[in-house]
Amino acid sequence: MANRRRYGQITAPFALALVLVMSASAGAQSGGQSATLEIETRVVNVNVVVTDAAGHPLTDLTEDDFTILDGKQPQQIAFFSAINNEEALSSVPALPPDTYTNRPVGYGAPQNVTVLLFDTTNSGWVSQAYGLWQICRFLRRVKPQDHLGIYVLGHDLKVLHDFTQDASDLVAAIHRRDQLRCRAALKPAALKQVSASEANLLCFLCGRYYQFHFPYYTDPIPHFSHEEEFVAASEMTTAALGAIARQLSTVEGRKTLIWVADEVGPMEDLLSDNMNETVRWWRGQRVPSLPSLPSWENGFDHERLARLMNDAGISVYAMSANGYWAYSPMADLDRRTGGRAYYGDGGLDSYIQRALDDSRFSYELAYYPNHNKWKGEWRKIEVKVNRPKVRVLARGGYYALPDPVPMQPKSRVEFLSSVAASPINSAELPLRVHTAAVAGTTGPEIDASVHLDPLPMLTRGRRGHWRGNFEVVFMQLGDKNRFLDVTQKSVEADLNAKEYMDIAQNGWDLEAKLKFMPGAELLCVILHDQSTDEVGSVRIPLARYAAVLAAH
Numbered sequence: 149m150a151n152r153r154r155y156g157q158i159t160a161p162f163a164l165a166l167v168l169v170m171s172a173s174a175g176a177q178s179g180g181q182s183a184t185l186e187i188e189t190r191v192v193n194v195n196v197v198v199t200d201a202a203g204h205p206l207t208d209l210t211e212d213d214f215t216i217l218d219g220k221q222p223q224q225i226a227f228f229s230a231i232n233n234e235e236a237l238s239s240v241p242a243l244p245p246d247t248y249t250n251r252p253v254g255y256g257a258p259q260n261v262t263v264l265l266f267d268t269t270n271s272g273w274v275s276q277a278y279g280l281w282q283i284c285r286f287l288r289r290v291k292p293q294d295h296l297g298i299y300v301l302g303h304d305l306k307v308l309h310d311f312t313q314d315a316s317d318l319v320a321a322i323h324r325r326d327q328l329r330c331r332a333a334l335k336p337a338a339l340k341q342v343s344a345s346e347a348n349l350l351c352f353l354c355g356r357y358y359q360f361h362f363p364y365y366t367d368p369i370p371h372f373s374h375e376e377e378f379v380a381a382s383e384m385t386t387a388a389l390g391a392i393a394r395q396l397s398t399v400e401g402r403k404t405l406i407w408v409a410d411e412v413g414p415m416e417d418l419l420s421d422n423m424n425e426t427v428r429w430w431r432g433q434r435v436p437s438l439p440s441l442p443s444w445e446n447g448f449d450h451e452r453l454a455r456l457m458n459d460a461g462i463s464v465y466a467m468s469a470n471g472y473w474a475y476s477p478m479a480d481l482d483r484r485t486g487g488r489a490y491y492g493d494g495g496l497d498s499y500i501q502r503a504l505d506d507s508r509f510s511y512e513l514a515y516y517p518n519h520n521k522w523k524g525e526w527r528k529i530e531v532k533v534n535r536p537k538v539r540v541l542a543r544g545g546y547y548a549l550p551d552p553v554p555m556q557p558k559s560r561v562e563f564l565s566s567v568a569a570s571p572i573n574s575a576e577l578p579l580r581v582h583t584a585a586v587a588g589t590t591g592p593e594i595d596a597s598v599h600l601d602p603l604p605m606l607t608r609g610r611r612g613h614w615r616g617n618f619e620v621v622f623m624q625l626g627d628k629n630r631f632l633d634v635t636q637k638s639v640e641a642d643l644n645a646k647e648y649m650d651i652a653q654n655g656w657d658l659e660a661k662l663k664f665m666p667g668a669e670l671l672c673v674i675l676h677d678q679s680t681d682e683v684g685s686v687r688i689p690l691a692r693y694a695a696v697l698a699a700h
Contacts, residue, residue, distance in 0.1 A: 233260035282496035330354035577684030585693035
């Protein structure tokens with residue numbers, strides 16, 4: 149049976165080639181031939197940035213200029229592409245009304261994606277103030293046509309500006325902040341004069357999202373010990389970065405995550421977020437001793453984050469929020485993913501600009517690993533370019549994992565619940581949903597028409613049949629992500645060659661009629677491959693539908 153595990157994004161032309169080969173195999177089976185063609189889809193994709201000594205991108209390289217070593221063994225490049233990420237996208241038709249998708253490419257997304265994550269969970273309050281000041285300096289240089297996602301990690305993950313939108317709201321918000329100053333800009337009367345998105349950005353730019361976390365001499369989280377707070381912060385960080393990885397996993401071109409934080413894991417050098425205690429410490433006065441901290445260094449989570457980022461093809465730029473140093477595992481994450489770690493006195497705003505400059509021009513390479521060792525170990529990748537005095541940025545390796553093992557029922561429920569509660573869509577599996585609200589015989593209902601492409605979830609079995617095991621889950625959420633209703637539809641696919649070809653051309657449609665739950669604010673539709681645990685999700689606001697039903 150063919151293995152479908154992917155080690156990074158398969159770009160569109162290469163994926164198309166695989167589909168054509170697979171289709172030809174299915175046709176041969178339907179023609180009565182007994183030969184079986186096994187298709188190996190273990191593909192490693194590597195996005196590469198090459199710059200000269202001055203930091204300018206090299207744009208004239210060819211496939212012959214590159215050498216890829218996997219475990220010090222040369223690999224044959226199976227796919228090569230040079231990507232100018234500054235070329236304008238051709239216009240495409242907008243989505244029909246009441247239609248939602250988790251694949252923004254083709255619907256306004258840029259060819260390269262940059263997300264700036266302002267991490268207040270893993271930063272002290274002084275670092276947050278300094279980091280935000282530097283981010284504001286950078287945003288004053290942003291142009292309205294630029295694309296930049298702004299996410300904030302605190303007690304939850306907030307999306308303040310989506311990367312699929314241009315930066316016009318960002319430009320307006322930073323201009324209004326500078327013009328009125330924060331105190332005047334945040335007055336209720338002033339916030340009513342701007343859009344909801346611009347109001348959220350103003351709150352961010354003026355420090356409303358600072359998180360005063362981990363004070364040792366007060367207890368901000370009832371019934372939580374300090375050790376439990378550290379564990380909760382670690383779990384929140386891992387969940388948030390996992391959600392970002394799933395969102396960007398299918399986006400083509402250069403994908404950059406600018407992660408602004410102090411450090412990740414036990415913060416042994418962070419004295420306190422209590423201002424009075426910190427000032428006393430600066431003055432050399434006696435302060436209470438700190439409680440004992442966990443002895444572990446959060447190594448498992450760092451390994452997991454490296455795997456998440458590499459599987460999604462995301463280059464991490466770890467940037468010190470305090471401007472002086474970064475915790476070593478964060479720096480290790482950038483080396484593994486093909487980014488850069490910045491800490492020092494050069495100015496955080498200039499570091500952010502350097503990360504964007506790296507995204508101007510990149511190369512996409514793919515190869516089939518020939519080691520045949522899939523036991524979960526870390527495989528080191530080295531990319532060489534036969535030009536003198538160049539800097540090469542590429543992922544440092546990947547985890548050679550065997551076939552995935554489906555999750556147990558308890559962890560499956562927790563996993564799908566976290567996907568539904570995330571503020572961003574997961575895009576590992578393509579999904580499109582059309583919704584309508586109707587007055588049913590027993591009360592308001594939601595008609596949901598789901599269109600999906602099951603090909604990534606199908607494997608070829610015996611006698612030319614294609615099989616898959618997946619589910620579509622509909623979750624209605626209320627205030628503060630409170631779960632109100634869950635409807636699940638399981639699909640056991642067993643397709644012959646003719647049915648497979650029809651699905652390949654037209655996709656698969658699934659209809660669902662849901663009871664509109666009182667207080668429901670959001671419908672999350674999740675496509676879950678139960679063989680690999682890959683997911684696709686779409687979040688649909690329900691406020692408009694509730695208003696329409698109430699009017700009738």
